[in-house]
Amino acid sequence: MRNPDVNPNPPARRRGRPARTAPPAAEQRVEAVERAFALLEAFADGTKLLTLAELAARAGLYPSTALRLAGSLIRFGYLARGAGGGYRLGPTPFRLGGLYRAGYVLADQVRPALVRLVGLTGETGGFYVRDGDRRICLFREPSPRPIRLHIEEGAAMPLDRGASAHVLMAFSGGTLPVHDTVRAAGVAISIGQRDPEIAAVAAPVFGPAGRLVGALGVSGPVLRLGAAEAARIAPMVVAEAQAVSRLLGA
CATH class of the missing domain: 3.30.450.40 (GAF domain)
Known part of the structure; x- marks a missing residue:
């Protein structure tokens, strides 16, 4: 079975030119990870509790996207959801800090x-x-x-x-x-x-x-x-x- 992550037709390499090296680690990006971090940054001003709509607006995301990312962050303890449905920072940022x-x-x-x-x-x-x-x-x-x-x-x-x-x-x-x-x-x-x-x-x-x-x-x-x-x-x-x-x- 073909690996879907491997390009079956890689671009031809020009004779006499060196292969391009990967960009430095600081320049490599994963957009999904950055969007998740944007949710955490929504609390940077000291706000304790945010609704999903407020969280999405502060992060510049659609509510549906924010909801999916928040689920993953909750799973790893970066976010927590209160009884009223609002979101707050979880214990993991405190522990890592x-x-x-x-x-x-x-x-x-x-x-x-x-x-x-x-x-x-x-x-x-x-x-x-x-x-x-x-x-x-x-x-x-x-x-x-x-x-x-x-x-x-x-x-x-x-x-x-x-x-x-x-x-x-x-x-x-x-x-x-x-x-x-x-x-x-x-x-x-x-x-x-x-x-x-x-x-x-x-x-x-x-x-x-x-x-x-x-x-x-x-x-x-x-x-x-x-x-x-x-x-x-x-x-x-x-x-x-x-x-x-x-x-x-x-």
Whole structure:
């Protein structure tokens, strides 16, 4: 069966002339998508609720076209329909906006906090995010001391041990007793769990709507970061994690 999307008689290519390249992505257009975006832009002035006729008029579309496009937008959560039949923005634009803001400012807010923690504690600072059944070191600030923890950005580690692992699990559905303890305390301390010579302190960082973003903390040798020292610096870690959370809109 012939593919209807393939032209059976492509235009002849003139000898000696190069084939035309596709236009840049910004110049490529899909009119149906642009019409759908026009419906969303109808709310750009802050109007909360629009009838179908108002929606179509603002977008410059026929009501029948606006109705079909609105159905698709409702399906994906970009629009919602009220009990009275009017249209309003759905939850998806809010969710995507939050993701954009978090992604845009995350490094700008986390890295200064790590620098401050390293200055206060002298230990290596790190910010971890959950990736399935592992944690990833997204940002790292090394300790200035010659004996220090060496972890590279992008390193993957397990989620079953370590202070940042317990934080990530505790605030993303973890059900073990250690997770209950971390949720109650708002901070996790681990001594020799992932490595018998390493200790760590970590606290959760939240974004809009209380969504867990990651775990902020410090790690260092047990000979310096023992139980007493970890307990002393835990409030510093919590304070920096809360400050970042506020900046991210928590």
